[in-house]
Structure formats: C-alpha cells, structure tokens
Amino acid sequence: MKNYNVKKNTICPLRKSLRRILLYRGSLLRLQTLGVKRVYSYTLGKETGVSAEQVRKDFSVYRIKGNQRGGYHVDKLIADLESIFYHNGSQNIIIMGRGNIGSSLANYSNFIQRKINIVASFDIDPSKQRLRSEIPVYTLDRLGEVVKRFEVKTAIIAVPDIAAQEVCKQLVELGVEGIINFAPVILKVPSHIIINNVNLSDEIESVIYCVSQPGPLST
Amino acid sequence: MKNYNVKKNTICPLRKSLRRILLYRGSLLRLQTLGVKRVYSYTLGKETGVSAEQVRKDFSVYRIKGNQRGGYHVDKLIADLESIFYHNGSQNIIIMGRGNIGSSLANYSNFIQRKINIVASFDIDPSKQRLRSEIPVYTLDRLGEVVKRFEVKTAIIAVPDIAAQEVCKQLVELGVEGIINFAPVILKVPSHIIINNVNLSDEIESVIYCVSQPGPLST
C-alpha cells in the first residue's frame, strides 16, 4: 500500500551541484585571466577542492560537454556554465538595511564581475541616505517604486532580526521571489519563495567546533 | 576484491547535523528571552524550518534527552547543546583584513552572545589602526605575538583574494587550525586544517538562479 513516488528536492533542484558550478566558474575566471586555455576535470577539481569525478558528473547533469581527450576549453566552458544561470541576463537586486553587513555588501566589488546588479538599498534611518556609496540609499517609502521599476526579483535582507520578518513580508507582497537573509531568524514565507539563510556566526562556530573537537562522541 | 571499509566524513563528522544544532540554539535563545520554558521537537522544527523527526534525530546523534511527554526544557536544552561546542570554553579568534567584510564582522554584535571572542584584527595598511572600533587593528608584524598570547586556533580571512593564500600560510605556520575564508579562492592547506569557505557572491547567485529558473533541464 506504500506509494512513494512523490518527488522531493522540488523547489530548487540540483542545488548542491549548482553551488559547485558557481565554484568552477570562479576558478575558471581566474584561470582565464592567467591566460590558461584548457582545463581538465582533474585540474578544475584540484582548484576547487572537488573530486574530478564530481566535476564531470556535475557537468553531465547540465549537459556540458568537453573533448574526450583534450579536456575543456576555458572560454567555452565559462560560457556554457554561465548560460546555466544567466539565461535571463543580469539581475537587479536590492539590499534591505545599511548596517554593517548591508553596507559591506553594497561596497563589495565582486558583484560587478558577476553581473549581479545592486540597484538600490534601503534603511529606516534617513541619515543613512548621506552615506558615501555607489549604491543609493532610500527610505522604505520608495521600496515599491524601485522594485517595480527595476523588476527586482531578488533581495538581500540585512536588517536587525526584529525587523526581518516585517521587511520580508513587504518584499514578498511586492513580488520579490528570492531572498538572501542575513538576519538570524527563520522567515515565514509562502512556499514558492526561495530563501537562502546566511548566518555568519554559525559559519564561524562550525569551524570552532571542528577545531576544538578531537572527534564526536568519543565515548 | 573490493574493500570499502574506509570511513569517510572523517575530518569533521556530522557537520550537517551540527549546523542544525547551531540553528536550534539560535532559536532557543530567542525563545528563552521571550520567557518560553518548554519546547517540543515540533515547535523547534517549525521555528528553524526543519522537520520534527530531523530535530529528534539530531538530538539523538548527540545523545541529548528530553522528557517523553513534556518535550524539552529550554534552559537545559540550550546548556546541553552548548556543551557540544563549548567544551573548551569560549574561543579567541582573529580577523585578517579590515576591508568591508573584515570591519563588518569586527562590529558584528552577534558574536558576543555566542561567546565568540574576537581579540584582534590585522591589516597591512597601517592607517587602519586609527579605525574607531572595539577590536584593535594591528599590522602583520604583531600576528605571531597575538596568536601565541591569546592561543588563537581559529581565524577569519577577509583580505583580497591575491593576498589570501599568503596570509593563510602564515596563520597555519603559527599553529592556527581553523579558517573561515571569505576570499573567493580555494586555499591550499595541510589536511588537518579545517577550512570553511564563505562566498557571498555565490550565496546570492544561487538564489538568483533558483528564482529565474522555472525548472532545470526542461527539455
């Protein structure tokens, strides 16, 4: 009577594989600037800390082909990989909150190379509008206008945790579908919304644990 | 002739489970300040976006017990969870690089609650020493002294990618064993070193992909 044909991993499939694709791309861009023309799954794996088999498997998932003796052409491979996530062209995103994290993201130069286009940031504190920054700072009353004008589908939440849920709600109501959340709260959202929680304290603590730990449950 | 008794997942086992333990703790701390005395696996799961079964399973891995009808006492549970990663007391860590990310981490108030103790930060630019910040800024010549005095075992690398490998090398030579790396480079380290790469661009791009993508390989 058991019937287990419900497909899981359904909201955003292949996420792990995709994360590695992003890694490969980063590595390839570096190799490209060094003038490297050709890579092998082994080379790329070593660069990114992934096994060669895993690299090939990931490519196979996305139907990316190489030459069965000569590896992969760097330029072509980058183009192939980017076609996976840039099919809609570059995306306009916004940053909610101009505190420490919000501002450091606003000034983060890496995004430009990646075609991540931060069009605006928001903060309840009007004095933040005077911040010297490439990215304009607005108060929340202009949120709807900006989201609409730039067709913003993705937003970064970098507001204090008490404010995060409310900001999130507003974003979702305006049609934002993807959120990168730096507040240490689990946001309640409709199921079609993609949330990526980034908790910097946890990132650090997980390393501290591994370092101070000889091995778990050493009973 | 096949012999597959080599245990994998060996450097830092149970990492995924541990990551969730950190999530639970965060949620519990919030519930604690709200005066909540008791939680159930179901409650905690809902708070953290994890299934109730998963919560119980994670606890079972770390031999954490509740009451078989009354759930878990919040205070006791927090203490139990923290005993997993705080058995060595609070850890002194340092931040390498006082650019955007380094500075925002240095000013990040969440660490205090978490017993993450940032004792110093470093930057090649001596003018950074004049930054107004709780965390002192030194040039690299004092690195050895600080690592030794504060018994630093974990460091955050937030320097430009070109400098990251060199900084990393120095840290490892001084006995640092755990690194949280914000530079978009894969660091070459001896195998006993724990590395956690955090790539903010990738965090954002992976969401952009999921949002703009109706479904993968829709051939």
Next chain:
DNA sequence: TTTTTATAGTTATATTTTTCACATATAATG
C-alpha cells in the same frame, strides 16, 4: 490506580549525493 494520550527515542525505509569503474572517444605520436 488505571487508562489514555501526546511526545520522545529509535529502527527501518527512502532519497540524495558521492564515488567507483569502465567503456568510449579523440588528440597526439610515430
């Protein structure tokens, strides 16, 4: 005190992800 009931704890099952193994293709070589 016994029964009921809700929830923890655990074992079994399913799913996902990674690794292995090898057939296959192709650039390089003589």
Next chain:
DNA sequence: CATTATATGTGAAAAATATAACTATAAAAA
C-alpha cells in the same frame, strides 16, 4: 594512417542524509 595514451561521460555501487513508521515512556485524565 594506424596506434596509443589519456580524458571524458555515464551507469552502477556506496555513502550520507532525510523521512517515515513504529515503540516506549511519562504526564494527564478518568
């Protein structure tokens, strides 16, 4: 132009992870 060496591409096996199903237990109710 045939041969060879070396990477790729992929189906199968294994490992890791998550989910579900079930059992035991303790609190509450009768």
